[in-house]
Amino acid sequence: MTPLSRPIIETVGLEKHFHLPAGPFRPAATLRAVDGIDLAVREGETLALVGESGCGKSTLGRMLVGLLDPSGGDVVYRGRNLAAFTRPELRSLRRELQIIFQDPFSSLNPRMLVSDIVGEPLWLHEGLGRRARGERVAELLSLVGLSPEHGERYPHEFSGGQRQRIGIARALACGPKVIVGDEPVSALDISVQAQIVNLLEDLKERLGLTLIVVAHGLGVIRHMSDRVAVMYLGEIVEMAETDALFDSPLHPYSRALLAANPRAVAGDRRPRRLLEGEVPSPTAPPSGCRFHTRCPHAQAICAESRPRLAPAGTAPRQVACHFWAEIAEGEVAHLPSPVRPPALTRRLALFSESSNAHLRHEE
Structure with a gap:
């Protein structure tokens, strides 16, 4: 894959808002899970979506x-809007767009044999008979590192890593072009994570897949992704090639994520500054830059003007930050003192007082 690969999936101003009905102790509200995202996924690449839980x-x-x-x-x-697809066309499109779910146990029907779980898409989309379906299931199980005999067992008879392999086999059944991995290794042990990551990379190369991986683990992301989209509160705040992002993150939130995962930046001696404050509610996002309530470099303009994702420098990357250039040049020290909301300032002061009181009590 080259940087000039054509997009296979694009989004334009994409939004997903959930209406939350009023409850006994809360008014009705709108949760802005995804709030205006422009994205182009290149054919044949692995794109990672990273961010804290609840970022969308x-x-x-x-x-x-x-x-x-x-x-x-x-x-x-x-090149075609999904909204223009008819119901039969969408059903046919399922062959090309597949997903691997986070929990490999809850995503598999416990009352079905593995052969039926993996073979169901072949019956629904391909209309294969029992014999042809059985042969194809055996091939798929072998492809993901399982034995054809495993098809006669139930999901509870397998380990977590084996169940995830079953989920991958099901996703591959109809020859997809794009696979979304919704945190496909987060529920697995560290040693098993490496096996699944290596399997996905191998399958991508052998089958010519496009992968979109949702993940928390930045070590995993650096190992397998070509590009990274960093999300915060329903928006993409930075998009860059993987090495460029890990070597020189430009958005303060990207820097904070890397600082919180030291193993992902082994050998990096740059000073680390962890995030302060809490993630704002997606039902009432802050004005201006949504990260300004936690940003160590926030100024008055950050609360007033919402920065748009725009090209940053000469490299093929985009950043949504008013001061990315100053951050890149290490000139943030010359900016005025950060502007913090009064509520956040009070919370930090109270936290400091309680911590000092606790230390005095121990002495």
Whole structure:
């Protein structure tokens, strides 16, 4: 794959808002899970979506394969808007767009044999008979490192890593072009994670797949992805080639994520500054830059003007930050003192006082 590979999936102003009805102790509200995302996924690449829990990356991934309908904006697959597909066309499109779910146990029917789980898409989409279906299932199980005999067992008879392999085999059944992995290794042990990551990389090369991986583990992301999209509160705040992002993150949130994962930046001696404050509610996002309530470099303009994702420098990367150039040049020290919301300042002061009191009590 080259940087000039054509897009296979694109989004334009993509939004997904969930209406939350009023409850006994809360008013009705609108949760902005995905809020205006422009994205182009290149054919044959591995794109990673990273960010804290609740930032909207799983919702975005499900919209890309048509499991969720957008509240606004468009998803375009091979030049055609998914909204223009008829119901029969969408059913046929399922062959090309597949997803691997996070929990390999809850995503498999416990009452079905593995051969039936993997073979069901072949019956629904290909209309294969029992004999042909059995032969294809055996091939798929072998492809993901399982034995054909495993098809006569139930999901509870397998380990977590084996169950995830079954989920991958099911996703591969009809020859997809794009696979979204919704945190496909987060529920697995570290040693098993490496096996599944290596399997996905191997399958991508052998089958010519495009992978979109939702993940928390930045070590995993650096190992397998070509590009990274960093999400915060329903928006993409930085998009860059993987090595460029890990070597020189430009957005303060990207820097904070790397600082929180020291193994992902082994050997990096740059000073680390962890995030302060809490993630704002997606039902009432901050004005301006949504990260300004936690940003160590926030200025008055950050609360007033919402920065748009735009090209940054000469490299093929995009950043949504008013001061990315100063951050890149190490000139943030010359900026005025950060502007913090009064509520956050009070919380930090109270936290400091309580910590000092606790230390005095121990002494």
